[in-house]
Amino acid sequence: MKVILRHPTREVEIEGPASVATVLRQLEILPETVLVIRDGELLLASEHLEATDVIELRPVISGGSS
Amino acid sequence: MKCRVCRGKAAIKIRRHNAAFCPEHFTDHAVRQVEKAIKEFDMIGADQRLLLGVSGGKDSLALWDILTRLGYAVDGVYLELGIGDEETHSYSDVSRRYCETFASERGLKLEIVDLSTRYGFTIPEAAEVTRRVPCSVCGLSKRYILNQAARAGGYDVLVMGHNLDDEAATLMANVLQWNTEYIGRQHPVLPATDEGLVRKVKPLIRLAERETAAYCVLNGIDYEVEECPMVEGNTGIRMKEWLNELEDRAPGAKHRFLFGFLEHAADRFAASGVELAECQTCGQPTTGDTCAFCRLQLRVKP
Numbered sequence: 517m518k519v520i521l522r523h524p525t526r527e528v529e530i531e532g533p534a535s536v537a538t539v540l541r542q543l544e545i546l547p548e549t550v551l552v553i554r555d556g557e558l559l560l561a562s563e564h565l566e567a568t569d570v571i572e573l574r575p576v577i578s579g580g581s582s
Numbered sequence: 583m584k585c586r587v588c589r590g591k592a593a594i595k596i597r598r599h600n601a602a603f604c605p606e607h608f609t610d611h612a613v614r615q616v617e618k619a620i621k622e623f624d625m626i627g628a629d630q631r632l633l634l635g636v637s638g639g640k641d642s643l644a645l646w647d648i649l650t651r652l653g654y655a656v657d658g659v660y661l662e663l664g665i666g667d668e669e670t671h672s673y674s675d676v677s678r679r680y681c682e683t684f685a686s687e688r689g690l691k692l693e694i695v696d697l698s699t700r701y702g703f704t705i706p707e708a709a710e711v712t713r714r715v716p717c718s719v720c721g722l723s724k725r726y727i728l729n730q731a732a733r734a735g736g737y738d739v740l741v742m743g744h745n746l747d748d749e750a751a752t753l754m755a756n757v758l759q760w761n762t763e764y765i766g767r768q769h770p771v772l773p774a775t776d777e778g779l780v781r782k783v784k785p786l787i788r789l790a791e792r793e794t795a796a797y798c799v800l801n802g803i804d805y806e807v808e809e810c811p812m813v814e815g816n817t818g819i820r821m822k823e824w825l826n827e828l829e830d831r832a833p834g835a836k837h838r839f840l841f842g843f844l845e846h847a848a849d850r851f852a853a854s855g856v857e858l859a860e861c862q863t864c865g866q867p868t869t870g871d872t873c874a875f876c877r878l879q880l881r882v883k884p
Binding site: 522548549557 | 595597639641717790794819830
């Protein structure tokens with residue numbers, strides 16, 4: 517499947533089918549730090565992904581001044 | 583996994599609440615959390631005029647939407663900081679456009695303050711001249727200009743989009759250094775002062791940043807997803823990464839850390855009574871003769 521990552525925006529291929537949790541583990545990303553989005557919908561960690569899916573892992577951590 | 587409220591298909595799980603929600607009931611949950619924070623800390627009085635600092639990011643736009651749903655009339659102010667590509671200032675331009683689109687689609691009032699036009703410098707220029715970390719000069723400029731905008735517009739309350747992660751990260755950074763003065767000032771409500779500091783409140787304190795991002799996605803709010811290009815090495819991000827590792831092992835750790843501090847320890851660090859006076863250059867409150875922003879301006883544009 518195609519996984520879109522940000523900061524900077526790039527794509528990686530991950531073997532599927534797999535669960536969202538498996539993909540996050542493979543990429544060493546903590547679930548608390550991203551939203552997983554497919555076709556504009558949020559996915560839970562337990563969700564099943566097909567090899568043909570395209571998902572975005574959108575980081576939610578923002579930095580900067582306060 | 584099913585929505586805790588309606589048993590429909592869940593879109594998001596919040597581990598620290600041990601609950602999952604469908605889009606509709608997550609939205610409802612987020613709105614109620616903000617309402618609860620406003621009540622719990624007595625943030626906003628009846629008929630007070632509210633000004634929200636907006637950046638084009640997930641937090642401030644989600645908050646603007648939530649406050650509007652709760653029936654508050656809130657105006658926004660955006661600071662054009664001149665960040666991004668040297669020629670086009672693209673990061674700031676894109677961020678501003680998200681704010682403008684959000685406001686115009688909802689008929690909300692948005693003021694734009696351009697740092698370069700009004701004060702003669704951008705954040706990259708100020709960072710370069712002073713050799714300070716960009717986030718430091720940016721934070722100083724934001725605090726100054728937002729307070730000034732609130733005073734000039736006759737607003738009673740300055741509303742900020744700091745979320746649970748922001749506040750927990752700030753607390754952790756200050757505790758690790760035992761910056762007792764800063765720890766004493768950490769509270770979701772900073773009262774107005776006679777010398778001209780406008781009351782400042784943080785209604786997102788009960789929502790993690792993953793939840794404000796989810797709120798935007800689920801409610802069709804477009805926001806600046808890219809990170810500020812000047813943020814590299816920022817201490818706050820490092821603190822957040824460590825806190826998220828804790829949270830992964832012990833859901834609720836961030837909330838317990840911050841709210842435990844507010845409940846059990848904040849009063850032990852009460853800020854010492856620093857005397858404020860009017861800046862001799864601009865009239866805004868300061869601890870010295872000339873405020874830090876005027877000194878910064880003088881260094882960048884002598």
